[in-house]
Amino acid sequence: MSKFTLALVAAGGAAAGAAATAVMYGTSRNQVQTPSLATTTTTTVSPTTASGPPVPVPASAIKAAARQAPVDPSGLYQYGFPGPISDLRPAASLVSSFDRRTRNPAWVAEHITPISVAMRDADRKFSVFVEDVGIPEKFRAKLKDYFRSGYDRGHQVPAADAKWSQEAMDDTFALSNMCPQVGEGFNRDYWAHFEDFCRRLTNNYPSVRIVTGPLYLPKREPDGKWRVSYEVIGSPPNVSVPTHFYKVIYAEDGKIGGNVSLGAFVLPNAVISNDKPLTDFEVPVEAVER
Numbered sequence: 001m002s003k004f005t006l007a008l009v010a011a012g013g014a015a016a017g018a019a020a021t022a023v024m025y026g027t028s029r030n031q032v033q034t035p036s037l038a039t040t041t042t043t044t045v046s047p048t049t050a051s052g053p054p055v056p057v058p059a060s061a062i063k064a065a066a067r068q069a070p071v072d073p074s075g076l077y078q079y080g081f082p083g084p085i086s087d088l089r090p091a092a093s094l095v096s097s098f099d100r101r102t103r104n105p106a107w108v109a110e111h112i113t114p115i116s117v118a119m120r121d122a123d124r125k126f127s128v129f130v131e132d133v134g135i136p137e138k139f140r141a142k143l144k145d146y147f148r149s150g151y152d153r154g155h156q157v158p159a160a161d162a163k164w165s166q167e168a169m170d171d172t173f174a175l176s177n178m179c180p181q182v183g184e185g186f187n188r189d190y191w192a193h194f195e196d197f198c199r200r201l202t203n204n205y206p207s208v209r210i211v212t213g214p215l216y217l218p219k220r221e222p223d224g225k226w227r228v229s230y231e232v233i234g235s236p237p238n239v240s241v242p243t244h245f246y247k248v249i250y251a252e253d254g255k256i257g258g259n260v261s262l263g264a265f266v267l268p269n270a271v272i273s274n275d276k277p278l279t280d281f282e283v284p285v286e287a288v289e290r
Contacts, residue, residue, distance in 0.1 A: 154181025
């Protein structure tokens with residue numbers, strides 16, 4: 001990832017350290033205030049805004065895509081393999097790597113396109129949460145671990161990104177794609193708006209790749225020392241509750257060796273006001289790498 005230059009379009013009033021190019025963006029009481037992404041290449045920076053006309057999706061293309069997978073999650077590997085290789089799960093709508101220590105994914109990669117977002121061949125009501133039987137029983141997260149935990153089973157790849165087939169949507173309901181997330185005020189609100197922002201990027205980019213995962217970040221204690229502290233749920237307690245979540249977004253122009261817009265965000269696993277600009281959570285991609 002480091003061979004790309006971070007060039008995120010930041011909104012006015014963004015947190016100190018945000019990228020420099022400023023544009024105006026719309027706000028809504030019921031929606032997260034979000035930035036656009038600016039274009040970079042592997043060699044030079046070519047700032048643009050995502051303000052062009054939406055990418056058209058011909059009906060014939062949707063029908064053709066229905067006969068084959070319209071996305072390629074493993075295409076992320078062109079930028080380097082995130083690692084580790086343990087419990088790697090390739091599926092129709094995602095690729096994930098599972099962390100046996102925390103019983104959460106280490107990362108989950110997805111790929112969305114104008115065609116995949118436009119298709120409507122799946123219904124969430126037919127999908128059910130399941131344990132990932134590909135992970136040894138003593139290391140996997142279990143349905144009972146979330147029972148009365150006070151946390152949502154938070155999709156890392158959202159079901160709404162996989163409506164192009166029922167199998168693809170079902171893949172997102174495995175617990176290896178889940179982390180404990182604060183529900184009201186986060187998973188069902190701000191985080192959901194963030195996911196919608198990612199889908200709306202396909203209005204301007206023909207290919208969008210997203211890597212999402214949990215973080216367990218240190219906090220300064222009253223004695224001045226930094227410690228990592230997080231809740232653990234389950235029976236027995238073994239599923240870690242992340243302190244934060246990250247997304248790294250690659251918005252591609254669809255050309256071989258072409259332009260790639262890159263943005264990285266870290267959000268706390270906590271209630272967030274929908275009036276808070278998403279740019280406040282922007283970080284250098286190197287921070288997520290660390």
